[in-house]
Amino acid sequence: MNGLEQYLKACQTRIDSYLEQQLGNPSAKLxxxxxxxxYSVTGGGKRIRPILTYASCxxxxxxDTPVDVAAAAVELIHAYSLIHDDLPAMDDDDLRRxxxxxxRAFDEATAILAGDALQALAFEWISQxxxxxxxxxxxxxxxxxxxxxxxxxxxxxxIDLGAVGGLLDQDSLQDMHQRKTGALIxxxxxxxxxxxxxxxxxxxxxxxxxxxxxxxxxQVQDDILDVEADTSVLGKQQGADLARGKPTYPSMLGLDGAxxxxxxxxxxxxxxxxxxxxxxxxxRQMARYIVQRPF
Numbered sequence: 001m002n003g004l005e006q007y008l009k010a011c012q013t014r015i016d017s018y019l020e021q022q023l024g025n026p027s028a029k030l031x032x033x034x035x036x037x038x039y040s041v042t043g044g045g046k047r048i049r050p051i052l053t054y055a056s057c058x059x060x061x062x063x064d065t066p067v068d069v070a071a072a073a074v075e076l077i078h079a080y081s082l083i084h085d086d087l088p089a090m091d092d093d094d095l096r097r098x099x100x101x102x103x104r105a106f107d108e109a110t111a112i113l114a115g116d117a118l119q120a121l122a123f124e125w126i127s128q129x130x131x132x133x134x135x136x137x138x139x140x141x142x143x144x145x146x147x148x149x150x151x152x153x154x155x156x157x158x159i160d161l162g163a164v165g166g167l168l169d170q171d172s173l174q175d176m177h178q179r180k181t182g183a184l185i186x187x188x189x190x191x192x193x194x195x196x197x198x199x200x201x202x203x204x205x206x207x208x209x210x211x212x213x214x215x216x217x218x219q220v221q222d223d224i225l226d227v228e229a230d231t232s233v234l235g236k237q238q239g240a241d242l243a244r245g246k247p248t249y250p251s252m253l254g255l256d257g258a259x260x261x262x263x264x265x266x267x268x269x270x271x272x273x274x275x276x277x278x279x280x281x282x283x284r285q286m287a288r289y290i291v292q293r294p295f
Contacts, residue, residue: 033113033117052286079115088108151179189283219249
């Protein structure tokens, strides 16, 4: 196991442990709801967003426990979005991470409520974290809300649904994915920096440029994997985007063109980290991992 693999594993173990501890059921009356929440949050996943939060905070010389709250909040928002994306009214998926989707494992109403609960819980955790100054908590809460809402992830999903079976040019496709996928990845990086309470405006701007590049690269690689990877590796149905008539980078640029775009975005992300020197080594490794991951 190389250094990056060890780091990924350590971060995954760290965030999984924190989420397990925090997602205990407070009432017997809510057992089914919390079971659905835990099923969706603790059922695997690469944990890329929390890892980016950890790596960003570490770039400022801070890597201790308080940042766990920010990393966990990002993962709750991500889990909520997956539950709702998989619903029959949205993407109507039966598999997620190699298991039945939440609405298949439980029922549609419970899945909707589980997603709603996870979203609310994310903001509760950040807004009540006593480790940061009140101004920092407010800034982090506002940042995460914008990333999750109509200016970010939800807006991107709305554009995506409207584009099924239609035609998008590359600029429109990029705008959609910078909202749907990129906004939460950008928030993950920014939250880690804010959690350090050491980042200045110039450093935050550099990290935003980095995050914009890796956020788009992540989606380009997702589109590539939808074509190249096997269902058993992906943990979800291979070729699902093509079957639904969704616009993707391989369909627009061809596979070779999509690979070239992902590589270019990776290099741009790494270049944006120049002001941090060796302190941002983990963020550089994550940029490369995002465009080389096999699933």
